[in-house]
Amino acid sequence: xxxxTATVSAARRISPIWFMPLLVILIGGWVTxxxxxxxxxxxxxxxxxxxxxxxxRTRVRALSVDVGVVKDxxxxxxxxxxxxxxxxxxxxxxxxxxxxxxxxxxxxxNASGVSGLGTLLSGPYIELYPGSDGKGERRxxxxxxxxxxxxxxxxxxxxxxxxxxxxxxxxxxxxxRGLQVGQVESVDLDMARSQIRISAFIDAPFDQLVTEGTRxxxxxxxxxxxxxxxxxxxAESLTAVLSGxxxxxxxSQGTKGEPVEAxxxxxxxxxxxxxxxxxxxxAKRYVLQFEQSLRGxxxxxxxxxxxxxxxTVERILREELAKAHTSAIAVPVVIRLEPGxxxxxxxxxxxxLLSERIEDTVATMGLRASLQTGNLITGGLFVAIDHHPDQQxxxxxxxxGLSTLPTISGGIERxxxxxxxxLSKLNALPLEQTTEELNSTLASARHTLQSIEQLSRSEAVxxxxxxxxxxLESARTLLDSLGQDSALQQEAxxxxxxxxxxxxxxxxxxxxxxxxxxxxxxxxxQAPDPEPRTPQ
Amino acid sequence: xxxxxSARARGLAxxxxxxxxxxxxTEHCPRCHARVHSRTPNSLQRTVALIVVACILYLPAxxxxxxxxxxxxxxxxxxxxxxxxTLWQMGSYPIALVILIxxxxxxxxxxxxxxxxxxxxxxxxLANPRQCxxxxxxxxxxxxxxxxxxxxxxxxxxxxxxxxxxxxxPGFAALSxxxxxxxxxxxxxxxxxxxxxxxLESNDHD
Numbered sequence: 165x166x167x168x169t170a171t172v173s174a175a176r177r178i179s180p181i182w183f184m185p186l187l188v189i190l191i192g193g194w195v196t197x198x199x200x201x202x203x204x205x206x207x208x209x210x211x212x213x214x215x216x217x218x219x220x221r222t223r224v225r226a227l228s229v230d231v232g233v234v235k236d237x238x239x240x241x242x243x244x245x246x247x248x249x250x251x252x253x254x255x256x257x258x259x260x261x262x263x264x265x266x267x268x269x270x271x272x273x274n275a276s277g278v279s280g281l282g283t284l285l286s287g288p289y290i291e292l293y294p295g296s297d298g299k300g301e302r303r304x305x306x307x308x309x310x311x312x313x314x315x316x317x318x319x320x321x322x323x324x325x326x327x328x329x330x331x332x333x334x335x336x337x338x339x340x341r342g343l344q345v346g347q348v349e350s351v352d353l354d355m356a357r358s359q360i361r362i363s364a365f366i367d368a369p370f371d372q373l374v375t376e377g378t379r380x381x382x383x384x385x386x387x388x389x390x391x392x393x394x395x396x397x398x399a400e401s402l403t404a405v406l407s408g409x410x411x412x413x414x415x416s417q418g419t420k421g422e423p424v425e426a427x428x429x430x431x432x433x434x435x436x437x438x439x440x441x442x443x444x445x446x447a448k449r450y451v452l453q454f455e456q457s458l459r460g461x462x463x464x465x466x467x468x469x470x471x472x473x474x475x476t477v478e479r480i481l482r483e484e485l486a487k488a489h490t491s492a493i494a495v496p497v498v499i500r501l502e503p504g505x506x507x508x509x510x511x512x513x514x515x516x517l518l519s520e521r522i523e524d525t526v527a528t529m530g531l532r533a534s535l536q537t538g539n540l541i542t543g544g545l546f547v548a549i550d551h552h553p554d555q556q557x558x559x560x561x562x563x564x565g566l567s568t569l570p571t572i573s574g575g576i577e578r579x580x581x582x583x584x585x586x587l588s589k590l591n592a593l594p595l596e597q598t599t600e601e602l603n604s605t606l607a608s609a610r611h612t613l614q615s616i617e618q619l620s621r622s623e624a625v626x627x628x629x630x631x632x633x634x635x636l637e638s639a640r641t642l643l644d645s646l647g648q649d650s651a652l653q654q655e656a657x658x659x660x661x662x663x664x665x666x667x668x669x670x671x672x673x674x675x676x677x678x679x680x681x682x683x684x685x686x687x688x689x690q691a692p693d694p695e696p697r698t699p700q
Numbered sequence: 701x702x703x704x705x706s707a708r709a710r711g712l713a714x715x716x717x718x719x720x721x722x723x724x725x726t727e728h729c730p731r732c733h734a735r736v737h738s739r740t741p742n743s744l745q746r747t748v749a750l751i752v753v754a755c756i757l758y759l760p761a762x763x764x765x766x767x768x769x770x771x772x773x774x775x776x777x778x779x780x781x782x783x784x785x786t787l788w789q790m791g792s793y794p795i796a797l798v799i800l801i802x803x804x805x806x807x808x809x810x811x812x813x814x815x816x817x818x819x820x821x822x823x824x825x826l827a828n829p830r831q832c833x834x835x836x837x838x839x840x841x842x843x844x845x846x847x848x849x850x851x852x853x854x855x856x857x858x859x860x861x862x863x864x865x866x867x868x869x870p871g872f873a874a875l876s877x878x879x880x881x882x883x884x885x886x887x888x889x890x891x892x893x894x895x896x897x898x899x900l901e902s903n904d905h906d
Contacts, residue, residue, distance in 0.1 A: 179742035185752040192756055195872075220776055233775075 204232060204252035209266045209290070211306040214246040216270060216288035224250050224266075226292040231256050234290065248306070250290065262298025265315055267291055267307035280310070312349045318368035319346065322424065324380050324410065326432030329360045331384045331408040338364050339383055339411040345370035348410065362432060364410060375414065376421025377510050379439035380430050383411035398436075415440045421510060444504035447475065448515045448522075451563040452533045452547065452571050453494035460543040461535060467499050467547040468536075475501040477547060481564075496563055499533075499547055519567065523560050530555045532572045537579070706897060713738040743892035744818050750887035751814055754880045758807065761877035767853055768869040777871065780804065780849065802848040803877070810846070810884045813839050814891065821895040832896045836888075843885045850878045 214237045216222075224232035232252035240247055252259070270288045271280045283289060290306070293315045312335055313319070329351050338346035346366035354361040366374055386399045399405055410432065414420050433439035458480060467475035481496040501522070503514035525531040529551050536548040549569070558570035619625065646652060676683060707713060707721070713736050714721050715729040722729065726736050740746075765777030778786070780803050787796035813835050820832050856868045 177742075179745040179749065181742070181746045181749040185749055185756065188753045188756045192760065195760075 202254050204254045204256050205260060205300070205302070206235070207250050207252065207260065207302055207304060209248045209250060209304045209306045210240065210245055211248055211268065212245050212308050214248065215268075217246075217248060217268065217290070218287070222287065222289055224252065224290045224292055225269075226259055226294060231259060231292060248290070257300060259292060259294040260300030261295040262301065263295035264300070264304060265293040265295060265307060265311070266304055267293075267310045269310055272310070312347055313365040313367075317365075318371075319366050320368075320371035320374055320424065320428075321349070321363060321365045321426050322374060323427065323429045324362040324364055324432040325354070325357065325359045325429060326362065326382065327359065327434070329362070330382055330434070332362060332382060332410060333408055336384075336408045336410065338366055339409055340370060340373055340413065345373070348408075360432070362410070372423050374412065374428075375423050376445065377414045377504075378412050378421075378424075378430065379415055379433060380410055380412040381433040381436050381439040382408070383436070384408035411436065413439075444502035444510050446504070446510055446512055446515050447500035447502045448519045449478065449498055449500050449566050450522075450533075451481075451566045451568045452497045452499060453563070453568060454497060454535060454571055455494045456535065456573055458495055458497070458535070458545070460537070461497070461545040461547075465544070465546050466538075467501065467533075467549065469549045472505075474505045474549070475499055475547075497547070498566065499569075522569070525551075526558060526560055526570060529553060530557075531569070532558075533569045534572050706894070708738045708898075716740075739894060739898075740890070740892040743890060743895060744821055746890040747814060747818050747887050750883050750890060751811055751818070754807075754811055754883045754887065757876045757880045757883065758811070761873045761880055762804075764873040764876070765871040766849070766873040766877065767856065768871055770864060770867045770869070772865060779873065780877070799849065802846055806842055806846040807877075807880055807884060810839055810843060810888070814884070814887055817891060817896070821891075829896045833893065836891070836893050836896070839888050843881075843888055846881045846884075847878065850874055850881070 211217075217234055217237055219234050219237050222234040223230050224234070230253070232250050234248055235251045236249040238247045238249070239245075267290070268288050269280045269283055269291050271284050272278070280288075291310065295315070313321075332348060332351060334348055334351055336348040337344040338348065346364055349363040349365050351360065351362050353359075364380075384405070386397060386405060388395065388397055431445075461477065461480065463477055463479055465477040466473045467477060476499065477497060478500050479498045481498060484496050485493065501518060502510075503518045504510040506518065508514040508518065522531065530553045531549060532552045532555060533547055533549050535545045538544045538546040552572060555570075555572060561568040561570075708724060711724050712721055713724040713726070715732060715734055715736055717734040718729065718732045720729055720731045722736065724736075724738055728734065729736050762780055764779065766780050766783070767778055769776040769778065780799070784796050784800050784804070787799065817832055817836060817839075853868075853870050853874045857870050860866060860868050
């Protein structure tokens with residue numbers, strides 16, 4: 165019997181051990197995914213310096229809450245700064261926006277106070293201000309210094325332009341009536357305009373005080389003025405004296421206007437007086453061409469319309485003299501007319517309105533500018549604008565891009581003309597004849613006076629007072645005889661009484677005659693007197 | 701018949717458990733009742749699979765930090781290679797070399813050697829069995845020394861624990877590194893060295 169033989173073939177089966185690598189791959193994949201999912205965003209911030217920053221230790225905070233840590237600090241390729249890699253905590257994606265700001269918080273000491281004192285022990289940290297706009301990025305540029313005004317604070321930021329910084333420093337207070345309402349954020353030089361540019365932040369709700377008519381001035385230090393009242397010392401707050409300060413207000417003459425938008429530009433005046441004396445921001449510039457001497461006309465001289473100040477002489481264009489080559493050289497003078505001084509609101513629309521009106525008035529009512537003498541002693545000139553209807557019609561022209569106002573000669577020149585007219589009239593007068601007549605009149609007058617003197621010295625006139633005294637004596641004697649108790653007086657009184665009784669009787673008689681005129685002819689019938697009787 | 705004739709060629713097999721030699725046809729060992737195989741079944745597959753596992757685990761072991769040092773409140777994670785570089789820069793060349801050899805060269809070498817052995821076992825014509833046997837013995841010998849890094853971490857973690865002032869915490873790399881070492885040891889165990897000599901035999905037959 166043949167035994168059944170099974171053909172044994174080695175089955176090429178897969179060992180269950182292969183589950184191991186599969187399992188490891190699965191676990192590894194899960195761990196890796198979980199790791200990357202639990203990582204927060206990694207951002208790179210460029211700073212000018214990494215002073216005090218330490219990889220692995222320096223924290224990133226938003227409103228004093230830890231949100232991440234510095235992972236790495238590298239120099240930039242051009243060696244001009246550092247790139248700081250920051251690992252933010254998971255779930256901090258929503259903190260990152262396009263306008264997110266980073267800065268390093270370090271201890272800071274300045275005139276307006278001490279900040280960041282807590283970082284003395286803990287070391288600096290990076291502050292993150294989330295911002296609100298735009299999509300988050302992976303690269304940011306950090307601020308060199310902590311912003312003086314924390315972002316997100318309500319208020320208005322304005323730019324001030326002045327000729328010199330004069331001790332205004334970063335952090336200096338912005339004062340309104342002596343109260344600090346904001347602070348200076350930055351002071352730098354605007355190279356293009358060759359001016360000092362100061363960024364100032366005014367906190368809410370005081371930002372409403374900054375209006376179109378507001379003037380800013382430098383309130384640093386102490387101002388000393390001597391005047392009729394003696395010596396006067398003015399100073400704003402002590403901080404302003406130490407660290408400089410800027411004050412603002414609406415000048416008493418100016419109009420308030422609307423609150424300004426953020427980023428508005430203002431001029432920074434050197435003093436409160438300067439700010440008060442130039443309280444208008446908007447002005448229309450005109451060029452006046454004078455064909456006469458400008459001696460005594462200063463830049464800053466007033467421009468008056470019928471005696472009311474409406475503007476200022478801004479500049480005398482001396483450089484035009486070099487260009488001129490005709491025989492009649494007119495010197496151009498730039499003036500500014502301020503609508504605010506006409507009682508109009510201080511804004512751009514008023515400037516338009518004013519220039520339109522002036523154009524009309526020049527054509528129809530003969531508006532002209534002239535130079536007038538303001539001060540006879542110093543010879544100071546000012547520009548007077550007035551109506552001269554007798555002048556020929558003229559129009560607004562253009563000079564170097566500015567409108568021109570027609571001018572007429574005035575001031576000294578006009579005065580000279582009038583004087584010469586006066587002198588010629590004087591010359592025409594018959595002066596010699598008049599003088600001779602006057603002389604003879606005077607001689608006869610003298611003669612009359614002499615004869616009067618002689619008369620007063622004659623004896624008859626001298627004796628007059630004595631005779632007068634005698635006459636007065638006799639008059640007094642006469643008056644004495646008429647005294648109260650004299651016989652004459654008593655006699656007169658007696659006579660008067662008799663006269664009085666006589667007159668009364670005559671009065672009765674006349675009354676009777678009036679009642680019964682017939683009584684003169686007929687005897688009067690007397691009616692029996694009524695007798696009272698007792699009733700029977 | 702040379703003295704190098706294998707047991708299988710003589711129709712004999714050895715028990716895995718009690719090493720009793722018996723006929724190759726026996727299914728169960730008469731002494732300990734374990735299953736009898738002439739060669740470890742699926743030896744190559746098992747070894748290759750474990751090598752793959754070890755290779756995968758070797759990635760996190762080197763990429764992730766093996767220790768996290770907390771020093772005065774700040775975290776400082778360090779990887780194996782990072783530690784070696786730091787030690788080398790500090791001038792401790794012997795320690796740097798020891799760690800480099802024990803933690804990097806040995807595990808990598810072991811994986812390479814095992815892979816080579818597996819390849820050699822499946823390609824009988826190309827391999828030199830004597831050299832293979834020497835490599836296998838070397839692998840078995842050095843396998844136990846590669847745990848040195850894990851031991852160092854374990855000791856540091858246990859010894860230095862001062863809260864926030866200074867503390868050591870083992871990283872995920874320590875776990876995966878230990879796994880790499882153990883799995884390579886198991887892989888070396890799973891490799892049946894008799895496969896090396898089977899080739900020689902078949903060569904002789906041909």
